[in-house]
Amino acid sequence: MSPKPAAEVKAALLDAAIRLLAHGGPEALQARKLAAEIGASTMAVYTHFGGMGALVDEVAREGFRRLSANLGEVRDTDDPVADVLTLALAYRRTVVENPQLYAVTFGQSQPNGQKVAPGDMTSEESRRHLSEEGMEAFGYLVRGADRVIKAGRFRPASEFAVAAQLWSAVHGYVTLEVAGHFGDGDNGVDQVLIPLALALGVGLGDDLEAATRSAEVAIEAWRG
Template sequence: MGVAERKERHKEELKKEILMAAKELFMEKGYEATSIRNIAEKIEYSPATVYLYYKDKDEIMHALHQEGFKMLVAYFGTLNTIPEPFGRLIAMGRAYIQFAMENPEMYELIFVMKDPIDHVASCADDSWDEGDRAYDVLFQTVVECQKSGDFQGFEPHGLSFTIWSTMHGLCSLRISGHLGHVAEASKVKPDVDSLMTYTFETFTGVLEKIR
């Protein structure tokens, strides 16, 4: 490996360290309470080093959003093997839950925290490519369902947002611990994983009824 390649590898590794440190601090302290100096101290570098790669916290947050949505789209990668659009839609819901459960901090950062949305918008040019791509996978699947005869009479964006908001609510309740509290308080006493599975299956049953 040449000198230039080693420098490029070091640069990419350091950028990853900065992002991971920033993510941890944003989750622990909140966006506003975290400074570039805090991030630099966590990776044991000077603030000037962080500024070599990111001009400010907004840019760091934007980079984290890019990474998070790329991860989510990767979870959708196997959906193309499912030819029937309604089956693909249900599989997408399972993939979305899997992403949230396996990456709870990233999920909270890109979908729950208020500050990131404002700052991501300030960094984006005219569009939010990563977020748009993730939503487009859902929207195009709903459109394909309608072309196949399902969900007739529903406005596709409205239906897409209804599906997404339901899945988001379920995942957010699970990650926050609120779903666990419901499970504990329930007279039936289902464990939280069973309650989540049951809720998802109930929702897919509703979609089945209205298709």
């Protein structure tokens, strides 16, 4: 039997890493277990990634790719505030479905002592050094913020700064939710995330009544 193409083996190792994370947490992400998952030797990890550090970096990039895919499913409507909240709900769903993957993606866990280096997003210069995958995911929030500002719903401001505030709010909420602080099901969405979104929106310049209507539109679409 001829050996599998390198790209196929590399993809299999990445998929195996994400499965191990989902079922066993960061402690399960070991070269020996990865190799066993795909029926290869531990050398495969080093041959195709150069080591566990590079593999963890690739896991993080894959996390951003999956996040971008879900955020990209949100379609524009004539209500940009509702669209931003829909992006937040898509973000939340993505992380809740695989919290271990996103703990690695955002540097909150360290498999085998390997941690993804954080990136500085506070200036145009520093953003040039961030991964393409991370910037693509963040770009959905930037574009959403820009639409809201141009629609006059938020005060004039840097779309990057506004997107970073939106990101901070939703990621902080989701981090607490997956840790179990808001109970099971969607209670936290109703009791915490939506009020948080309204408070932030009004703080950024939106009218409370208009923001509430937008939230109702987003929630109705989310619940189907």
